[in-house]
Amino acid sequence: MNLPNKLTFLRILLVPVFVILMYLGQEFRVIATIVFCIASFTDFLDGYLARKNNLVTNFGKFADPLADKILVCSAIIIFCEMGDIPAWAVIIIIAREFAITGFRIIAASMNITIAAGSLGKIKTATQLVAVILMLIGLPILYKTGLILFYISLFFTIISAVDYMVKNKEVLDLENM
Numbered sequence: 001m002n003l004p005n006k007l008t009f010l011r012i013l014l015v016p017v018f019v020i021l022m023y024l025g026q027e028f029r030v031i032a033t034i035v036f037c038i039a040s041f042t043d044f045l046d047g048y049l050a051r052k053n054n055l056v057t058n059f060g061k062f063a064d065p066l067a068d069k070i071l072v073c074s075a076i077i078i079f080c081e082m083g084d085i086p087a088w089a090v091i092i093i094i095a096r097e098f099a100i101t102g103f104r105i106i107a108a109s110m111n112i113t114i115a116a117g118s119l120g121k122i123k124t125a126t127q128l129v130a131v132i133l134m135l136i137g138l139p140i141l142y143k144t145g146l147i148l149f150y151i152s153l154f155f156t157i158i159s160a161v162d163y164m165v166k167n168k169e170v171l172d173l174e175n176m
Helices: 003-023 026-052 058-079 087-109 120-135 139-166
Strands: none
Touching: 003 026, 003 058, 026 058, 026 120, 026 139, 058 120, 087 139, 120 139
């Protein structure tokens, strides 16, 4: 397993640590925020290293966005439970993530690899920054994070449509 893929795997392993810290209470919020920031940074770092060192793999193309989904979904579910964001928004995000993951699985069965597109990367970046700002908890940063969360919701929907349109041959609607 190359270094970028190890960083992706680390991001997945940091999710339960983050979740446990969030549930331990407010006194662990700073540590939870640091863990989330480290996990988020691995998203940038693994992609950078993979491209720079020509270590892009099919595993990385699949696991990297999956790790992002697991990280972001864990945070927004916690925020939903805390009453900070509405369930309908979380449902849209999670439904999109399941749909695109399923779409990628269908594509993979056809020997087509669908890498993250630019809109999907914007979606992920806005989600990660929104969560970090909300985790920090200072009122102005929290409000900014909440606005950014709704911007990320827009990119969640737009990027899903973009994936489907650009890869419509994967759906093979004529043979359904």
